[in-house]
Amino acid sequence: GTFGRFGGQYVPEALMPALEELEDAYQRYVLANEDGFMDEFRRRLRDFGGRPTPLQRADRLSERYGRDVYLKREDLVHGGAHKLNNALGQVLLAKYMGKERIIAETGAGQHGTATAMAAAHLDMPCEIYMGRTDVNRQRPNVFRMRINGAEVNPVDAGRGTLKEAISETMRDWSQTVENTHYVIGSVVGPHPFPAMVRDFQSVISEEAREQCLEQIGSLPDSVLACAGGGSNTIGAFHHFTADESVSLYAVEAGGSSLEVDEDAGVAPNSATLSTGTEGVLHGARTHLLQDSHGQIMESHSVSAGLDYAGVGPELAHLVESGRVTPVTVDDDAALEAFHRLSTEEGIIPALETAHAFGFLHEAAGRDDADEVLGDSVVVTVSGRGDKDLETVIEETEKRGLEAAPDL
Numbered sequence: 590g591t592f593g594r595f596g597g598q599y600v601p602e603a604l605m606p607a608l609e610e611l612e613d614a615y616q617r618y619v620l621a622n623e624d625g626f627m628d629e630f631r632r633r634l635r636d637f638g639g640r641p642t643p644l645q646r647a648d649r650l651s652e653r654y655g656r657d658v659y660l661k662r663e664d665l666v667h668g669g670a671h672k673l674n675n676a677l678g679q680v681l682l683a684k685y686m687g688k689e690r691i692i693a694e695t696g697a698g699q700h701g702t703a704t705a706m707a708a709a710h711l712d713m714p715c716e717i718y719m720g721r722t723d724v725n726r727q728r729p730n731v732f733r734m735r736i737n738g739a740e741v742n743p744v745d746a747g748r749g750t751l752k753e754a755i756s757e758t759m760r761d762w763s764q765t766v767e768n769t770h771y772v773i774g775s776v777v778g779p780h781p782f783p784a785m786v787r788d789f790q791s792v793i794s795e796e797a798r799e800q801c802l803e804q805i806g807s808l809p810d811s812v813l814a815c816a817g818g819g820s821n822t823i824g825a826f827h828h829f830t831a832d833e834s835v836s837l838y839a840v841e842a843g844g845s846s847l848e849v850d851e852d853a854g855v856a857p858n859s860a861t862l863s864t865g866t867e868g869v870l871h872g873a874r875t876h877l878l879q880d881s882h883g884q885i886m887e888s889h890s891v892s893a894g895l896d897y898a899g900v901g902p903e904l905a906h907l908v909e910s911g912r913v914t915p916v917t918v919d920d921d922a923a924l925e926a927f928h929r930l931s932t933e934e935g936i937i938p939a940l941e942t943a944h945a946f947g948f949l950h951e952a953a954g955r956d957d958a959d960e961v962l963g964d965s966v967v968v969t970v971s972g973r974g975d976k977d978l979e980t981v982i983e984e985t986e987k988r989g990l991e992a993a994p995d996l
């Protein structure tokens with residue numbers, strides 16, 4: 590595999606020519622900056638994406654938790670999430686490769702939206718595959734994609750969610766690779782996708798590490814990031830992985846329970862790193878939620894963006910090697926963290942992001958808080974929560990959470 594035992598290219602023979610062409614382009618344009626590709630990528634991320642994003646000290650949370658809490662504000666990237674870092678990089682790469690068409694999958698719609706924005710910005714026709722279930726529960730993002738000029742293709746196969754959308758997009762790509770690039774939405778899929786998406790998202794930790802040295806005068810003691818597919822997680826960790834003094838926590842969705850009902854093939858969580866097992870999904874060997882027959886189980890999370898039964902192979906490797914610690918936060922704690930950041934820091938986070946703040950809250954209350962978090966903590970605000978307001982209002986009332994304001 591590409592990352593220890595994990596990664597690799599577990600794909601039908603039909604996909605190999607496309608992967609070989611992509612590997613060649615990755616080596617030349619991304620790794621060797623041929624034709625100034627990376628210079629243009631950084632310039633467009635600055636002028637169109639709004640980078641660099643601030644590393645902002647959260648004064649209220651720092652006071653509450655008795656340590657310096659810094660927020661890496663990826664919610665301020667154009668489009669409201671870190672997703673544009675990857676989408677812009679891949680659509681620009683498709684142009685350098687001479688492709689004429691962009692396809693992508695999406696779950697909650699953030700990656701689809703980011704891809705539609707990048708494709709409009711770079712004048713590329715764009716088609717987004719989205720599970721019918723997700724089309725129905727993420728209408729605002731469906732409108733945004735269409736208003737940015739993308740076609741949204743509902744996928745009715747299986748449960749009509751992210752997993753089927755990815756499979757459908759890969760099927761399209763295997764037949765259209767001549768003129769089409771597949772902009773994958775996270776650090777998943779066959780090599781070179783996980784490495785390439787990581788390299789685009791690593792602008793997050795490249796900036797954060799430099800900002801820590803400037804603003805704190807040292808490296809942080811810990812970095813926290815939520816983990817769905819793992820792109821914001823790996824992006825927030827990558828330039829810190831060589832710094833052994835920095836603890837790295839990947840916060841997954843604990844959903845409603847960590848107990849798994851294998852017979853029903855349903856996991857009431859998306860805690861792939863904490864509870865999953867090794868297997869192959871979407872072209873890579875990684876960690877998955879699978880039953881004893883190797884069937885991929887349906888995952889769950891109050892946040893659609895974390896609701897995925899797999900995870901990036903590099904993250905699986907970093908957890909197995911002990912460099913990254915996987916932790917989980919359940920639906921209720923994530924919802925309470927959503928309200929806490931909104932009322933105490935004036936930032937409405939994506940429900941995905943709220944999981945990282947749920948772990949900060951829980952860890953800060955423990956006897957070993959100082960060992961776990963240290964004196965300076967960086968939390969990645971991977972996206973903003975406008976898209977989640979209806980879900981949060983509904984779920985908060987249904988659960989009678991006391992943290993909620995009187996809406």
Ligand SMILES: C[C@@H](c1c[nH]c2ccccc12)[C@H](N)C(=O)O
Pocket residue numbers: 694695696697698699700701751755773774775777817818819893894895896897
């Ligand atoms: C759900 C996530 C995503 C998009 N593509 C993925 C591939 C693997 C794992 C996660 C993803 C992204 N937030 C989305 O809504 O498109």
